[in-house]
Amino acid sequence: MISSGNVHFGEEPPISGTRGSGTIFFTGCNLRCIYCQNFPISQLGHGLEMTTKYLAERMISLQSRRCHNINFVTPTHFVPQILEALSFAREMGFDLPLVYNSSGYDSIEALRLLDGIIDVYLPDMRYSDDRVAKRLSSVEDYVEVNQEAIREMYRQVGNLVTDEEGLAKKGLLIRHLILPFDLAGSKKTFRFIKEEISALAYVSLMGQYFPSFKAKEDVSIERKITHEEYEQAKESFFESGLTLGWMQEA
Numbered sequence: 178m179i180s181s182g183n184v185h186f187g188e189e190p191p192i193s194g195t196r197g198s199g200t201i202f203f204t205g206c207n208l209r210c211i212y213c214q215n216f217p218i219s220q221l222g223h224g225l226e227m228t229t230k231y232l233a234e235r236m237i238s239l240q241s242r243r244c245h246n247i248n249f250v251t252p253t254h255f256v257p258q259i260l261e262a263l264s265f266a267r268e269m270g271f272d273l274p275l276v277y278n279s280s281g282y283d284s285i286e287a288l289r290l291l292d293g294i295i296d297v298y299l300p301d302m303r304y305s306d307d308r309v310a311k312r313l314s315s316v317e318d319y320v321e322v323n324q325e326a327i328r329e330m331y332r333q334v335g336n337l338v339t340d341e342e343g344l345a346k347k348g349l350l351i352r353h354l355i356l357p358f359d360l361a362g363s364k365k366t367f368r369f370i371k372e373e374i375s376a377l378a379y380v381s382l383m384g385q386y387f388p389s390f391k392a393k394e395d396v397s398i399e400r401k402i403t404h405e406e407y408e409q410a411k412e413s414f415f416e417s418g419l420t421l422g423w424m425q426e427a
Contacts, residue, residue: 178204180224182235184244189381189423191337191345192248192276192299199239199273200248201232203255208280209315212392219251220390229258233265240273245344246297248276256287263294274346282319283326288333297337297345298330301352305362305369313360313398327351327374337379337421349374350422354383355402355410363410367417380422382414 185200186193202215204224217223236247252259263271274296281300302323304310310319330349337348351374353366370378384407392398411424 178224180218194245194344196243198248199244202250206251214389216390229262230265232262236266237269246274250278281323288329292333296347298349302366305365336377350379352381364413371418383425
């Protein structure tokens with residue numbers, strides 16, 4: 178099931194570029210975040226069922242609109258169908274880079290099916306405490322699963338590489354959404370990236386959080402982040418020894 182497939186200019190600069198990213202939003206998600214900003218798609222099932230051949234045709238259509246890449250959003254639960262669609266698309270002349278844009282809660286088994294196929298991994302690192310992950314996203318093992326997934330993604334594609342225009346050719350770009358009261362555990366996340374992935378890893382530090390969906394049910398996330406919380410996350414980023422990436426102002 179797919180919610181939409183359009184040209185998108187709101188991703189990080191090496192993904193959106195000047196002509197946009199061909200973004201395909203899959204319906205559903207393997208997390209149940211109570212603050213999800215895309216909850217009609219991720220949790221309410223909004224979307225259309227389609228064949229893998231039709232998905233291939235959508236990819237070709239986006240390529241004809243001169244997008245820089247095809248960006249699969251929340252693709253984890255449709256990996257086999259994506260691979261089949263890609264086989265059809267290749268026969269139709271598809272040749273754009275592929276971006277795998279996920280929550281970071283990915284199985285190693287699924288990721289290994291994508292080895293040599295995905296060019297750019299764009300995962301989240303949402304939490305560094307499983308208790309927070311359980312409360313806010315209804316999963317008990319997010320940290321271990323997420324860290325193993327990031328390791329596997331990095332093994333496959335390495336650090337982010339861009340071309341002469343600054344567009345992503347291959348590599349890992351990690352997203353980290355700052356949450357109120359440091360619920361995301363930013364410092365621990367940055368330390369993990371620096372020490373166990375790469376000091377040259379690119380990180381997108383996101384300050385866009387706002388309460389959505391069922392966020393009002395939890396007093397700890399019923400507001401936007403403060404300027405101080407944003408600055409604290411930035412400070413933790415640089416103190417960890419990381420230097421590469423993008424900052425999204427709160």
